[in-house]
Amino acid sequence: MHDALIYDDAAQLAEVAAPWLLAGLAAGDVAVVATGPDTADALRAAVGDDPRVLFVPRHELYRSRTPTAISAFRRLADEHAATGSRARVVGEVDFGASPADWREWQAYESVINAAFADAPLWGLCVFNADLPAPLLATARHTHRRWAGPTGWAPNPDFVEPDAYLRALPVPAEPLEATVPTLVGDAIGDHVGLRHAVRALLDGVEGPPDVLEDFLMAVDEMTSNAVRHGTAPAELRLWSAPGRLVATVSDSGSGLDDPFAGYGPAHGADLSRGGxxxxxxxxxxxxxxxxxxxxGVHVRLSTSWS
Structure with missing residues (x-):
């Protein structure tokens, strides 16, 4: 289950979430809190510092990227499923600072309805009422039920994940309106292109691990476009101080599954690719x-300071 609470202040949040956590403990569930520090402090006080409530730093579950967060929550659920218990989690996403950051986590809030549909996990996502309007709209559209002081109620504004993800706008990327630093047209040899991307990145001043990750991502997507897409496959790559953007395109209609990339295509069997x-x-x-x-266009971007 995946429910939501929009709160005006910490006292209101604790009034709803703390009894829910304690009721879970009484029923044999595991209680977990993964929120911002102010929210965590309010809940810790409201449950009377009960040692059975596990307070986890938000970044340890949500991580910095959405597939990693999904994997972390799946491990949490699997750990407790083995003992026959369920995990109740009060979670508070850090949506980040930019519309591009927002979109990653807006998609996540919808994806997990499908990703955890059969998992022994009951999530209560909490949203500060001061969040920007698009993020509060996400709360309304990605949770099947509302939580409040008088209990839980169905959410009439819920949008099924497939429809929500397909309609979620893609923010504009200003660099795409400029001349690319590297162009690869009609890619036939993605290995040769990888060497060209490597040579370009060798001249970029940035953290080596970030640059290596970006190289690997570009290589994965160009390889995918050549092997599984419809020719011609193309690459456009932009480099700016502290930022890299690449778009990999092919002329087909693949990658039409809105859930693609939030888990390996063939589950735990990584030998099957995907x-x-x-x-x-x-x-x-x-x-x-x-x-x-x-055709289809995959845009990758990474920033650093």
Missing amino acids: MGLWLARQLCDHVTVRHDDR
């Missing part, structure tokens, strides 16, 4: 898939 987009989502800050009359 990991390209999943890896890219873990290696880059932002990954979007767009379709138009020219």
Whole structure:
């Protein structure tokens, strides 16, 4: 289950979430809190510092990228499923600072309805009422039920994940309106292109691990476009101080599954492949898939300071 609470202040949040956590403990569930520090402090006081409530730093579960967060929550659920218990989690996403950051986590809030449909996990996502309007709209559209002081109620504004994800806007990327630093047209040899990307990145001043991750993501997506897409496959790559953006395109209609890349395509059997987009989502800050009359376009971007 995946429910939501929009709160005006910490006292209101604690009034709803603390009894829910304690009721879970009484029923044999595991209680977990993964929120911002102010929210965690309010809940810790409201449960009377009960040692059975596990307070986890938000970044340890949500991580910095959405597939990693999904994997972390799945491990949490699996750990407790083995003992016959269920995990109740009060979670508070850090949506980040930019519309591109927001979109990653807006998609996550919808994806997990499908990702955890059969998992022994009951999530209560909490949203500060001061969040920007698009994020509060996400709360309304990605949770089947509302939580409040008088109990839980169905959410009439819920949108099924497939429809929500397909309609979620892709923010504009200003660099795409400029001249690319590297162009690869009609890619036939993605290995040779990888060497060209490597040479370009060798001249970029940035953290070596970030640059290596970006190289791997570009390589995965160009390989995927050549092997599984419709020719011609193309690459456009932009480099700016502290930022890299690449768009990999082909002329087909693949990657039409809105859930693609939020887990390996063939589950735990990684030998069967299907990991390209999943890896890219873990290696880059932002990954979007767009379709138009020219084909499919995967945009990758990474920033550092």
